[in-house]
Amino acid sequence: MINVFQPDLGQAELAAIAETFASNWVGYGPRSARFEAEFAAHVGVPAESMIFLNSATSGLFLAVDLLGPGPGDEVVVPSQGFVANANAVLAGGARPVFCDVDPRTLNPTVSDVERVLGPRTKAVMLLHYGGAPGDVVAIADLCRRRGIPLIEDAACAPVSTVDGRRVGSFGDLAVWSFDSRKIITTGDGGMLYVRDPDLARRANRLAYHGLQDRSSFTTAAKGARRWWDLHLDEPGRRLIGNDMTAAIGSVQLARLPGFVRRRRQIAQAYDDLLHDVGGLRLPAPLPAGHTTSHYFYAVQMPEPVRDAVAEELLGQHIYTTFRYAPLHRVPIFGGADLPGTDEAARTTLLLPAHQSLSDAEVRRVAEALRTAVERRLVPARAG
């Protein structure tokens, strides 16, 4: 079976786990703090602004909670987003208001976002589809002018940049995911970035029960009398990561440039192998100054062909998929009229693009796709 996503773990990750075992410190501790500092340096933001959590979803829920929406408040979310984007808004007591996307890039344009802003807009949540930065610069600018906080979901975009600046650092809050299907994985895990230092301290408290001081994780509570007393201003949850997963994360982060180099090669190979397949649209080229993390390789074709091609490839043990089933079609999230999102959902298919694919596997996927597409599209066009 050729998977569409899969983890890339090896001896170095295993050694990092063994070292953590030997230290007998498996909860949040020095390895978690080190991973936060390394990831912050990678993004180009202060270490204190980065919090290692048990998932990106926890980060999205916490981000919404930090902004404190009230009943009737709205958070703008692309319908072409992950279910946790809308769940976090709804669970936080606000209403998700869905914006449309460009059907070619599956990212919203600044006018898609601007169209749905209103007097009750409490925040904008922006996803970087498949790692492509999208219109983040203009959207961040729009949010700043209107005084609306921007939450970036950079789950798929660990290395993406615009003019050398990392995606995730344009807004006020951001998350990255280390789920088992992402480019780098810790099994489960995520990072939350909080730009404002006071808000970052509050996020740290809310990520661990609301307790004021997490230093007891890394050092003994020196000097404090009755260090077991509780100091709590508001209730929190239990969302933090641990040193087992952080140890894996440090190794994966060091390997990330190599992972993305391989993914870029695979995308280039698909471009070369598939550019002349009639009726097939390859990923739109990125704007100047943008780089992607190459998480998705998304091709497009007419709807009935897309579904039949996916089934035919599955029969040949090649797994393809589509992300993300539109959120505005989910009844509990409420409806909207979003033609770009609907078109993208009808036509888009993601090919296997993970870094462990061999050149032969990439060729096999491309050949199978060409055969399946041309059988359905080329005679119809000729005749």
Ligand SMILES: *Cc1c(COP(=O)(O)O)cnc(C)c1O
């Ligand atoms: C995977 C993903 C998430 C969720 O990440 P978890 O770490 O599994 O919670 C959120 N947003 C997007 C866009 C994702 O692809």
